[in-house]
Amino acid sequence: MHISEAREKLIVALDVDSAEQALKLVERLKPWAGLFKVGMELFYSQGPVIINELRRRGVKLFLDLKLHDIPNTVARATRVLTRLGVAMFNVHAAGGRTMMRAALESCQEESAKLGLSRPLVLAVTVLTSIDQLAFNQELGFSGPVADKVVAWALLARECGLDGVVASAYEAGAIRRLCGPDFIIVTPGIRPSGTAGGDQKRIVTPAVALAAGASHLVVGRPIIAAPDPAKAARFILDEMIAI
Numbered sequence: 001m002h003i004s005e006a007r008e009k010l011i012v013a014l015d016v017d018s019a020e021q022a023l024k025l026v027e028r029l030k031p032w033a034g035l036f037k038v039g040m041e042l043f044y045s046q047g048p049v050i051i052n053e054l055r056r057r058g059v060k061l062f063l064d065l066k067l068h069d070i071p072n073t074v075a076r077a078t079r080v081l082t083r084l085g086v087a088m089f090n091v092h093a094a095g096g097r098t099m100m101r102a103a104l105e106s107c108q109e110e111s112a113k114l115g116l117s118r119p120l121v122l123a124v125t126v127l128t129s130i131d132q133l134a135f136n137q138e139l140g141f142s143g144p145v146a147d148k149v150v151a152w153a154l155l156a157r158e159c160g161l162d163g164v165v166a167s168a169y170e171a172g173a174i175r176r177l178c179g180p181d182f183i184i185v186t187p188g189i190r191p192s193g194t195a196g197g198d199q200k201r202i203v204t205p206a207v208a209l210a211a212g213a214s215h216l217v218v219g220r221p222i223i224a225a226p227d228p229a230k231a232a233r234f235i236l237d238e239m240i241a242i
């Protein structure tokens with residue numbers, strides 16, 4: 001894989017609480033990442049203004065607010081988020097079929113109304129911070145995590161969603177069942193030899209790609225590194241090594 005192709009697959013999580021930090025990271029990391037993720041911390045502290053600021057810098061954005069509510073509420077929230085012009089956003093698969101369909105439909109309608117290209121809609125499956133024990137004992141699900149992730153991926157695809165957020169542990173099975181065009185965004189990426197912290201289902205960049213991930217989300221291994229650009233470059237090197 002060429003480095004420019006790997007770059008398109010790397011999403012850097014801007015998990016910071018100020019516009020200044022976020023914009024500084026984007027300026028340093030733009031050469032190395034195809035997308036930037038705005039999550040709850042940055043969005044809740046800076047609001048929609050930060051999305052406009054970042055878009056003005058010409059970067060593609062993944063708005064990660066993990067919508068999970070009744071279908072009407074999610075549909076209305078989706079309508080508002082669609083106006084921000086992001087490249088992708090996510091909802092929880094656990095919200096169910098009607099909620100996922102409502103999100104997609106209101107996103108389609110709003111995009112058409114505004115003449116914008118529709119953002120990709122992704123379903124978050126089982127969070128990468130959940131291990132098998134917590135999945136069974138705390139969340140009360142029976143069976144393997146992978147079975148639930150795959151079942152939710154199939155449900156998301158049936159609802160017309162563009163893809164899922166899952167760990168790379170499940171990426172191979174999702175790729176086989178959901179086809180070559182289904183987006184599989186994998187967080188929980190840790191370069192070889194680094195600690196997982198709160199992440200439980202972790203893999204290296206090379207393993208995630210080999211498993212079938214279409215995009216890798218990386219936060220702390222890049223943004224908390226002494227030299228974020230060097231850390232991003234190191235991750236791209238691991239990605240193209242396969």
Ligand SMILES: O=C(O)c1cc(=O)[nH]c(=O)n1[C@@H]1O[C@H](COP(=O)(O)O)[C@@H](O)[C@H]1O
Pocket residue numbers: 013015039064066090124126127128129165166187188189199217218219220221
């Ligand atoms: O939807 C997400 O982006 C997400 C889903 C998931 O299952 N696990 C997960 O870690 N994420 C996000 O991916 C990022 C991972 O950050 P690091 O663990 O610092 O690399 C964070 O911003 C999380 O909010």
